[in-house]
Amino acid sequence: MKKLLLILSAIIGIFFFYSCEEENNNIDIDPVNKSINFLNIKNYVGDSYSRVNGYILIKGYKLIESNETNYENNLIHNYVYLSKDSVKYIKLQTFNNKVFACEYHYGDMYALNTNVDNVLNEYKNLSNEASVLFSGFNYTGNLDESSFSNHQALIEVFDSVKYNMNWCDEKWEENSIRKAKVTYFNEEYFLPVPPYPINHVAVEYWDYSFSPYINLKSLAKK
Numbered sequence: 001m002k003k004l005l006l007i008l009s010a011i012i013g014i015f016f017f018y019s020c021e022e023e024n025n026n027i028d029i030d031p032v033n034k035s036i037n038f039l040n041i042k043n044y045v046g047d048s049y050s051r052v053n054g055y056i057l058i059k060g061y062k063l064i065e066s067n068e069t070n071y072e073n074n075l076i077h078n079y080v081y082l083s084k085d086s087v088k089y090i091k092l093q094t095f096n097n098k099v100f101a102c103e104y105h106y107g108d109m110y111a112l113n114t115n116v117d118n119v120l121n122e123y124k125n126l127s128n129e130a131s132v133l134f135s136g137f138n139y140t141g142n143l144d145e146s147s148f149s150n151h152q153a154l155i156e157v158f159d160s161v162k163y164n165m166n167w168c169d170e171k172w173e174e175n176s177i178r179k180a181k182v183t184y185f186n187e188e189y190f191l192p193v194p195p196y197p198i199n200h201v202a203v204e205y206w207d208y209s210f211s212p213y214i215n216l217k218s219l220a221k222k
Helices: 002-025 038-044 049-058 116-133 151-161 214-221
Strands: 062-071 074-082 088-095 098-106 138-143 146-148 167-174 178-185 200-207
Touching (some): 038 049, 038 098, 038 116, 038 200, 049 074, 116 151, 116 178, 116 200, 146 151, 151 167
Antiparallel strands (some): 062 074, 074 088, 098 200, 138 167, 167 178
């Protein structure tokens, strides 16, 4: 009888072990956050290209273009990534395997973007985030023909005229070395591939200390 009880206990134990293992195997891994924020863009700059490339690919983007340019015998590598839905686009510029500039664009790359609210909300979210991240930088803002000396003043006007304005941009700069910029435009720009469509947001962050342009920027500062 004791042997039978021991055998039954062992069978129950084995069943319990495999049930728990199966349950653990079915636990979902946290999905990758596919959205891009300004902190991502800022953190990409200064990191190695190999790491940033991995971060971007895991978000579902694909590399669609790469080329090289030369500045005073310094080789600069340029990479362009497009999201699967063709609504977002990221451009990296690297020097000595370090990212020194990152651009993020939101707006359908190959057709007119009809969802204006999504684009306008993207601009506001990114510019509000930039205003916190770069609060210690020098600020300049423009909306159509008006200039602004602080972010909050521009955003108040932005909210009241956003469906009727043509463009606006905000810049944050530190010592001519680091620069952040958020731009919205409601007009066609025919710039390098992909073309910029109507209702488009462009975000840029540069750190010239990682680039071959640092000497040029240092001279400009003087």
